[in-house]
Amino acid sequence: MTTRGTGPGDRLDPAEPAGSSSPRAGRGSKMLGSRAVLVSSASTVLFFAAIAVVIVLAPGSEVVAERFFSPFHLEQSFFGTASTPSVAGAFLLNVEIFMISEVLILILALVIAVVRGIPGPVFFPFRMVAVAYTDLFRGVPLILVLYMIGFGVPGLGLGVVSYLPDVTYGIIALVLVYSAYVAEVYRAGIESVHESQNAAARSLGLSRWQSLRFVILPQAVRRVIPPLLNDFIGLQKDTALVSVLGSIEAARAAQIYGASQFNYASYVVAALLFVLITIPLARFTDRLIARDKRRREAGAVA
């Protein structure tokens, strides 16, 4: 439930996307002998068994097991009770927030990235606004933006704008903050497309916009899909922060259960749910990276 620690800039080197990770060895068991298989499984079992033994032999292990992994509390918090909401039910709100914000972020961030790249002195104020926007919203912690939008705007008493549901304010805050990150990812992608591509497109008679739309952006976006998905995994988890505005999502439901029953198993349930939806996205990212790599190794020009 912490706010983001790293920006996309840290993990994106557009010049060589997905460059150095996982060398060729290790793909497929055919390349390894049966002895290697044996050794690897034995060491795996030993490794986890050692961890298990340490945990079980710890003096407080019984209490910790009861407080975090009690099957009774795992089940009860998953389904909820008369006085505490179901963690699983509340998780649907996380999914909803995530789905809506993701689409909005993709659009707003692209606009910001494109605006930032428009050449020409006339557009200087627009570029300046785009730069200020990314600087500001990447710097301010998400929770502060949530408070300012979620409690500040309703406090203004400005007609419709001030009487939206709290989840809407939460989504607005998420979109504002994440768009700043994602805009930088886009920008990195756009700048990674060689200038000759633009020159070639222009020489073929495409306008500046046509060149951007049909030549630059398709290449740029494809290159930044892995870091984009990485950001969205972060977004999935940060949906939990929207609960500060009042709505009950999974982490909050877990907290309510924990405070009512004095047991942390509900947090474990919430964590598992978050992991469960994160894993498919992570595997999908891996596949995209692998596909991209195959294409480039096959000599295809992106």
Next chain:
Amino acid sequence: MKRTVLIGLLIASLLLVGCGGQGSGGSAEGGSGSEKSCDVKNPPLFKEGVLTVATDRPAYPPWFEGGPENYSGFEGEVANEVAERMDLPIEWVVEPFNKSYAPGAKDYDFDINEITITPEREQAVDFSEGYFDNAQGVLTMKDSPFADAETISDLKDAKFGAQVGTTGLEFINETIKPDEEPKIYDSTNDAKSALESGQIDAMVTDLVTTVYLRDFEIKNSVVVGKYPRNEQFGMLFEQGNPLVGCVNQVLGEMKEDGTLQKLEEKYLQQYLSVPTLKE
């Protein structure tokens, strides 16, 4: 290779789960035996010669007044009185509510922080005897349609808010059962902002806090009514801490000689005269 790694993981996790299961079975018995003898002359303390007492920060009046070096206020004075009767100096430390039920040793003797005693919570910690009968209070704005509600059913259509971890939420869900899911906030302050800006129609928390908010914090607000739920505040101890016996003995004396009643009158009287909500 992938497959064998998976199998290895599976075995390892089965091992883990198997052991975890045994562990949880063993500790379930530890819950009930809270009656332990304690020698008031020579009490078992976290820190030799000092009564270490915890509460959350910020601590709210009228429960706590002044600073941590010399808290007064109702709960502050109750703890001071307990320490005095045990002939010990008192030392205050900070314990966030969410941490108060964490497993493991506690680094204080007891926590006093408007914590309601419930059977579920007693599975994880030990409580002293109750030192205050709590009622829930419903706070709304004067111009709200719910300002003159007299019964619980008058409140059914209201949008409620409560602070996470309070029994106010349980009161909303179990007794009022409003049509709309209540909003839950991290702190009383957040609930207060939501009430003032119209995000919620009413907030529920303990009666004393609602009256305090009405009188000192939220202009044009009104306490609709109180609802006693047979709840008591208790001091929270690490499970199995024999000091509970000593504190209960002292609390018993304080009840008998009227000290507790006097402290309640001194600090809380003005907060308790509110009409009771009918069913």
